Amino acid sequence: MLRARPIHYTSRPKDWTAILEALGLVKTVDDGEWQEFDAGSGRLALGHVEHGHPLDGSTLFSVEVGDVDEFVRRTEDAGTQAEVHETPEATTARISADDGFEFFAFPATRAADGSWATSPDADPALAVVATWVSPLVEMSANVLRGIGAKPRSADDESATFNTKNGGILQVIHGADAGNGVLAFEYDAGLDPLLAQLTQAGVEARISEGVLYVANPDAAGGAAPASIVVERVPA
Template sequence: MLRVRPIVFTSRPEAWEPLLAALGMIKTVDDGGRREFDAGSGRLALQQVSPGAVEDGSTVFGVEIGDPAEFARRTVADGTRAEVIDTAHGTAVRVTAEDGFSFLADKAAHGAVCADADPALAVVGIWLTPAVERATQELRHIGARPRRDTPDGPDLSTKNGGILTVRAGDQPAGGPLEFEYDGGLDGLRARLASAGVAVREDGGTLLVGAPDGGELAVRRA
């Protein structure tokens, strides 16, 4: 299995909840400092940190998988470095790409709980890299499948929810939090505004005010 699941590190998780609810996400985990939300496709985790922490407000690229040992074996067999490791949240696989970018594939704690989520909303995981073609191939090595080419870069689909995309960047890194919406943006914009969320539209993309500052994007499918 493969599911997109970025992590937002934030000192303001309570402020995120009405925003994610207005987007159409459903809270599926509330365990101390960690909360998880399912979209119609894909998942997002909030990890609470102290105000002023270095990582406060940052987004980390990540995915969820089934069997870590089997996932690592298949990834290595296809040509990308992967090793099974122990983390504070359990067993995971660290994937290290040729460009030096590294991310975790965590063992999923539960299946998708998205029956009440907005089916039009998908979570997008973004990989920035100067080696777009190679990074795209390495996402195929972890089980993603080509979906479409966009003006910003190639998109890939995942079996268990969410979209992975590769975009050109000077240095390899995870990109900002983003969503895709397969429906009319006017209705979503009104829903966000009714929840008191600052939102504006730019060229068919909704730019939504984030609790930690800045904006997150909801692009049209």
């Protein structure tokens, strides 16, 4: 079991909730300062931090797995460095890459029917994209192969992967290793999605076939101006 589940930290959770629900995600966990939203493909965790916190406006690359111990065993067998990592909240897996980047695999919870599916009420056309920036795209792509992600496309500047249980993992080239920005893909026309956002009072526009949604974290100066929703490549 493998699913993309980035974690976005924000001091503006109400604004983000409005955007995510207008995009067609469904809130499935609400523990005060921690919320989770299901897309048709993939899941997003939303963590509430105070304004000015170092994480405010940032997204952490992470995934969900079914059995942490089994995931670590298979990942190491595939040649990717992974280890069990205990936290007060849960047993997780820490994955390490040659570019110095580390990310975590969190234990997933099953749906009410016992499957690993996301909420049936989420828009099935929407997918969550978790992004990792790396100076070593090819080596980092091998890490994602090692955790069980399935290659979709690759070139010198990026590599994109599907996951078995939903969501997209992407490595893009950058001078320094780190977390990339949150993005989405949509497997349908963008105009109805724009209409939903506008009806919810969310500022958005379509330009050259890409939907740009005003990022509520941009006011702090550290986050990009827009959240990007792209059509699924043909």
